Amino acid sequence: MGRWLAFILSPALAAAQNVDYTQYVQIFMGTENGGNMFPGVVRPFGMTKLGPDLYTGSDAYSGYLPSGNVTGFTMMHESGTGGAPKYGVVHQMPVAGLVSNPLIDLSQPRASADQGSVGTYNTTLVNGIQISLAASEHAGIMSYKFPNGSASIVVDVSHVLPSFRGLGLSQGYAGGSVQVFADGHYETSGVYNNGWNEAPDWKIYACGRFNVEPATMKVFSGINTTLISYGETNSTSSITNRVGVVYSFKNGTQAVESRVGISWISSAKACSYISSELPSSKSLAQVQSETQSFWNSEVLSKITTTITDLPTLQLLYSSLYGMTLIPSNRTGENPLWDSLEPYYDDDFTFWDLHRCSTALMQVLQPIAYEEQIRSLIDIWRHAGWMPDARSSNYNGRTQGGSNCDNVLADAYVKGVRGAVNWTDGYSAMVKDAEVTPPNNGDPQAPDSSDQQGRGALPDWLKYGYITPTYSRAVTRAVEYSVNDFSLSQVAQGLGNQADYRKYLSRSHNWRNHWSSGVSSLGFTGFLVPRSANGTFIAQDPLSCGGCYWGDAYYEALPWEYSFGMTHDIATLVNFTGGPQKFVQKLEAMFQPGNNPASSTGSSQFNYTIFNPSNEPDFTTAYLFHYGGRPDLSLKYSRHVARTYYNAGNSGLPGNSDAGAMQTWLLWNMIGLYPLTTTTTFLIHAPWFSMTINLGNGKVLNITTVGGDVDSAFYVQQLLVNGQPWRKSWLTWNDVFANGGSMEFTLGEQPSQWFDGPLPPSPGSL
The missing domain is CATH 3.30.2080.10 (GH92 mannosidase domain)
Incomplete structure (x- = not known):
């Protein structure tokens, strides 16, 4: 029996387990006005916090901003923090059409405001690409729909959330590696440093798999000259050699699903998380439903009430959610x-x-x-x-x-x-x-x-x-x-x-x-x-x-x-x-x-x-x-x-x-x-x-x-x-x-x- 259910529920508590409290959670609560909340997909205390990263020339502490261009979707974020951004690593960016130069700015504005609920996050870019996200504790799903059947996905190991405050706290990318395998999956490692806690070099590993066989897989390496400025220096000389891989898919491909695992230990362990937590037999909708169930049983049902006032219920359950992200x-x-x-x-x-x-x-x-x-x-x-x-x-x-x-x-x-x-x-x-x-x-x-x-x-x-x-x-x-x-x-x-x-x-x-x-x-x-x-x-x-x-x-x-x-x-x-x-x-x-x-x-x-x-x-x-x-x-x-x-x-x-x-x-x-x-x-x-x-x-x-x-x-x-x-x-x-x-x-x-x-x-x- 799991640790969360190691006791016999009273009738009131048992009834609470059957209510979907996630309907009251507003995942965008506190994402503006300096609240810096993370609105992506995550489980209680989960290592994976999967969401979009935005660029406006100002700090995106949790990756999210209400405006600006999407620079990619990354697996790691903080929530509600200040000082300077942290993480924004283990990256993918969907691209409509072929990618001739992955080192240039591939960011896109959004066509409309992002939508989401507990365990679910949806974004549409101006080029028509639709993105849906879901996550387990150590892995995540990125589902892409391409409007014209011309699909590419760029994996950029160098991607981090930068800082623009001039305090010397912008994160650095110190190098990385990528391997592409015959079955189409990739394994990466990246070394990063600094951020608000002034951390020395640290390494994160990742493993990614697609549900569609790629037509081409091209590893890239180089230092760009037209990249959005990553950090406070505005100097491309400070950017270590970037590495990544560009996947293109057969013409006419309208949907691609990517499953990515992360680990601080090894890429093999990152791959194992895909197998154990997000096997191919488990659909995006199943993962989203499972995440909602986790939040209901482990967090949201801890306080129950018979009141029906919707704004109060939203405030109560959004706050319970917000206190348990990290x-x-x-x-x-x-x-x-x-x-x-x-x-x-x-x-x-x-x-x-x-x-x-x-x-x-x-x-x-x-x-x-x-x-x-x-x-x-x-x-x-x-x-x-x-x-x-x-x-x-x-x-x-x-x-x-x-x-x-x-x-x-x-x-x-x-x-x-x-x-x-x-x-x-x-x-x-x-x-x-x-x-x-x-x-x-x-x-x-x-x-x-x-x-x-x-x-x-x-x-x-x-x-x-x-x-x-x-x-x-x-x-x-x-x-x-x-x-x-x-x-x-x-x-x-x-x-x-x-x-x-x-x-x-x-x-x-x-x-x-x-x-x-x-x-x-x-x-x-x-x-x-x-x-x-x-x-x-x-x-x-x-x-x-x-x-x-x-x-x-x-x-x-x-x-x-x-x-x-x-x-x-x-x-x-x-x-x-x-x-x-x-x-x-x-x-x-x-x-x-x-x-x-x-x-x-x-x-x-x-x-x-x-x-x-x-x-x-x-x-x-x-x-x-x-x-x-x-x-x-x-x-x-x-x-x-x-x-x-x-x-x-x-x-x-x-x-x-x-x-x-x-x-x-x-x-x-x-x-x-x-x-x-x-x-x-x-x-x-x-x-x-x-x-x-x-x-x-x-x-x-x-x-x-x-x-x-x-x-x-x-x-x-x-x-x-x-x-x-x-x-x-x-x-x-x-x-x-x-x-x-x-x-x-x-x-x-x-x-x-x-x-x-x-x-x-x-x-x-």
Whole structure:
């Protein structure tokens, strides 16, 4: 029996398995407006992500753009990532007619907007060629229909997704090979490098077969002079000798189907994936139907509801889909070391994901989540460090702290055990906390390593804060504090009291950046840079310079980072002047006109300081709980969710960041918000009644009475597991460890439904 069905389904869960939830998934949600979502064909955590690559002279992060010319269809992509494109390799391009020179620009505009649904993708080029795609875990089908019976297909090993931002992050092609066999199939290998994580050379193998015997098969090799510029240099001299093969088919051929397998190990293994996953006996329609079934059973049926509102259903199931495209499960496909442990790649990035995505992964995908934790620890065993980001089997880049520490701590305190070796896991965390990684020489931040670990650790250990010697000093200080708190929690659980006290004390170091003498908008007290002699450096809390790699604050203003120490909020409330002043200051984050929008791009958000497009603000809307005002957490978080999210092509407020945006929205729908590295969940209110499948026959039933998602959403009464609940928070054990129920009565006005203690602040000791 498969791992996904290793328990007897309850009647409700059994019924859920028979519903086609893929009908609600809008695969183009978030593909525009900077969301960068991948809309092609893929299975949950699948290695193959097959889709079109577009060229407009601007970055196509996931391959897709709504306009531009199609340069081909490739087997590997990321989803929802920023920085610079990655992959766009293992290529085919259909051509109408004969190809006299495969080295020239063969790209084509599209005749109409692409169409697709879960497991299905369709494109029509202006020359009339129609393309349909389908995929398994390690292989894909490209079906071509040629309008005039003159068919050619070009396989170009040199194809990659380029970058045009001028940051030195464009991918490179370093060489390749191609073999064509008498039966018409081909085998290739290509070596590539760079991209957002600045990876050194990596190799991918491919195998392709056609269902129609080719008339000719011509291998080509050469350096072109008229190629579209691949990258930032606009120099053909930087392009290594290109190789590939041109297939032409007998005149009158109107349909050709190609099946391609990929492998990090060998071309023979790539060929084996075609045989095992996409044999010729399995039709394109069968593969598409099979993919839909996988998504229904493994992902979409995890949350079910009886509501019928179509836009809400589309938003719910599109978000569940979007959060599960990456990381990629490459177990059995690790070319770097032999191990019996699972292996996952394409983590982009834990700086984004640790805040609420990994917590939801544990709820909805507990088996895959445990595998991912084991994979992170195994990467430390063999590569020396856990990643903050990883792609093409290479760690990089670390934007702030060593946030795998937070992921491991969150899993540990919520009881993830199974086959996880927590002795090794804690050792990996200690290395992050105690050993400075060698500088990888990133030109955007040359002061220290941003490949892995904590590059600014020398200052952290010497001063208890981070000086401007290091870029992103305040960002790192906030995140190193949370990282150290993470170590304290695992140390305590393992019975290491000395380490518990040590790292808990270090988790208070953010306080060394707090200056009570800094004022903004009538409020005092903010996190600011600090020099080696102990003096604070003047900083306008509404300015962060460029908010990028070389600045003291990364992707957020000083205002935003001054609410970022989620483990020590009670101290922050005290520093701010008490609960009332804390609430007032938080509300200022959401008032239109308070942000000059000089560098954060917040103008599209009515000039609020709060920026829904960046992860440092993910928890901010819920911190009103610590001032005794959960009604305001509900008010502002619901406003953000209903204003900046929808299931359309521009339905995300910014970069998805590998599904991070979707998981924030899903928690808002559920009515809870996780405080990562702790067992605490803040209660606000669900959008609708739902059942959450927790695995192993356990469920969380959430019901609402008297509610409306846009007006009557304030909690009037709450029962947890049938008993009156008077706290504005609960823990993992209350409803997730063994399942449970939450029954909400909702109304139009805030109420004093709670009178229990405020949420815990475990770092405030």
